[in-house]
Amino acid sequence: MRSPSVLIDDRSVVVDGHAIPGRWLRDHGDDAASLNPETKQRLVDTFAIPADIAPLSVSVDGVRLGVDWSDGARTSHSIPALERLLTSRRSPETRPSVGFAIERDLALWSSAPDVSWFDVACFDDDEAWQPAIEHMYRRGWVAFDGAELGEEAPARLAARIGYQRACIFGTLWNMNSGSFEHADSAYESGNLDVHTDGTYSHDAPGTIIFAQQLKTGEGGDSVLVDAFAAARDFQAAEPEAADLLTRYSLRAHYVEPGVHLIAERPSLRVDEHGVLQQVSFNNYDRSPLLPAAGVVDDVIDAYNAFRAVFSNPDRALYHEWQPGRMLVFDNWRCFHGRTEFTGDRHFKGCYTNHEDLESAYRLAGLTPPAL
Numbered sequence: 001m002r003s004p005s006v007l008i009d010d011r012s013v014v015v016d017g018h019a020i021p022g023r024w025l026r027d028h029g030d031d032a033a034s035l036n037p038e039t040k041q042r043l044v045d046t047f048a049i050p051a052d053i054a055p056l057s058v059s060v061d062g063v064r065l066g067v068d069w070s071d072g073a074r075t076s077h078s079i080p081a082l083e084r085l086l087t088s089r090r091s092p093e094t095r096p097s098v099g100f101a102i103e104r105d106l107a108l109w110s111s112a113p114d115v116s117w118f119d120v121a122c123f124d125d126d127e128a129w130q131p132a133i134e135h136m137y138r139r140g141w142v143a144f145d146g147a148e149l150g151e152e153a154p155a156r157l158a159a160r161i162g163y164q165r166a167c168i169f170g171t172l173w174n175m176n177s178g179s180f181e182h183a184d185s186a187y188e189s190g191n192l193d194v195h196t197d198g199t200y201s202h203d204a205p206g207t208i209i210f211a212q213q214l215k216t217g218e219g220g221d222s223v224l225v226d227a228f229a230a231a232r233d234f235q236a237a238e239p240e241a242a243d244l245l246t247r248y249s250l251r252a253h254y255v256e257p258g259v260h261l262i263a264e265r266p267s268l269r270v271d272e273h274g275v276l277q278q279v280s281f282n283n284y285d286r287s288p289l290l291p292a293a294g295v296v297d298d299v300i301d302a303y304n305a306f307r308a309v310f311s312n313p314d315r316a317l318y319h320e321w322q323p324g325r326m327l328v329f330d331n332w333r334c335f336h337g338r339t340e341f342t343g344d345r346h347f348k349g350c351y352t353n354h355e356d357l358e359s360a361y362r363l364a365g366l367t368p369p370a371l
């Protein structure tokens, strides 16, 4: 087999005459330090890569490319995979830049609001449900207390919104520390960066419901961030970068034995009327996609800049857990994450579709009916 020609040109690695920007390549190693070999989730800290990162030396061993970097790291790459990416470079959608609006009557929050606790009895009481669903609509999340342990409480909440959505994790799933039912970062005990779920799904879950069952040890708060407020503030500060994230689709994947999901959409999905509909961002699950030459730095800069805005800890709401507490949030509106924890931490949880959440808003008179 012909050996590819690989050389360094300034801050790029050139494979068979095609320059791959080092700043992109450093983020896309498939070695065990860069990518979890089982889940294919990203391990490299994307946001710590210096913008002026440069390859120092390259080596080829069969179909593998090795690169030593100016930050001391060494990454390894599949040359056939790089060649596929080079032939399918992605450009932003071209359309006039119009910015985006957030039209719904939302109470955007850029610092933690006070937490109102609703009693789970409201699941069966239309009058008591009204302020809870209105809180969800305005702020993107709502917290409950007083739940019996077990499956019934999350099932009743899902039924109040719509129905439990079956997915790769099951329908009503257990997320128990130490069980590793799925080899996903969500099942580990370290700090989990804020993200949205289902970036690998064409129709990402609309809501996420968590019901805590057991807690020992310290930490493990849920972290919520208003992604729409962050998007608004990002657009105000960096309109061109925000516009680029409405026009450039990112790809994401979920891999486990018997499953290989891929989907893609812009981080800021805006409808044809210029209204922000959905925020998607999960750096763990982001797939390699090489931006077209000429926009690589713009795409990386915009992606990193949006992350810098929404990961500011001043924006975070820390939700403290106890067994019997529940939380539901809009996965298209809010980022979620988790602080590091010790001990055992058990949840039952499920997803619902976004269309059912919208239906619940309509039934509560919060958005107009169709006719």
Ligand SMILES: [Fe+2]
Pocket: 186, 195, 196, 197, 336
């Ligand atoms: Fe998640």
